[in-house]
Amino acid sequence: MKELIRPSTKGPSAGAVTDRFVFTAASAVDPATMRRVPEAESLHDEVRVCLRRIEKTLAEAGLTLKDLTKVTCWVSEEKYRLEFAYAYRDLLAPGPYPSRALFVIGLPGDCRVQIDAIAARRKPA
Template sequence: MPTFLTEDPAAADRFGLSGAAVAGGLVFAGGMALDLDTFARLPGTATVSAETQVVLDQIREVVEGAGGALSGVLKATCYVSAAEHIPEMLAAFDDYFSGGPLPIRSVAVAGLAGACRVEIDVIASAG
């Protein structure tokens, strides 16, 4: 039976967002550097690289909170708001995971909420 983890009850109520789900020894988590009240990017996200770092920090916190580790991230789906953001996002992603194996990754250009340029979701081992 899956367990849904809600970090922000207001976001869950307003947007149906959960922080993560844990099932079958896996953690399913996602992140975006977006203030859900204003739909502006969070502070410290002036560049796509910095935004990617903030998103991955959020994901790491959720995965670790569910008993996993960054090294247990198996698959990442990365969304960017424009194709020109792909190289910078990929460089920041690769740098974030340096020192360990890179997760399997796919990238898509998509319409993202508000001023969000990067959104990532992952599947990680829970332990």
């Protein structure tokens, strides 16, 4: 059983909620232009935009970034790997940090970062 968050007939919905998990993902792309939004100037900014978008989606399911369980992250070039890791660490500080994998892969437009996220809903009482 699932419910979509911000269901859309044009483009993807923002996420999906099941009894136990919320599934979402974010990049800093502007779907209208297929380019990064202006506020994603530096890589650190871009990670912030991604996490804020995830945070907004999670909030609609009553969760926060502290509920993240697992993320798969991609950067567009190897040179961004450590910069991403440090930005991500700082933006999620003091944690908890979810289980994470980080890869280099081709991304849409001029995006340098994309994050796929799974968050767990609270343990049943």
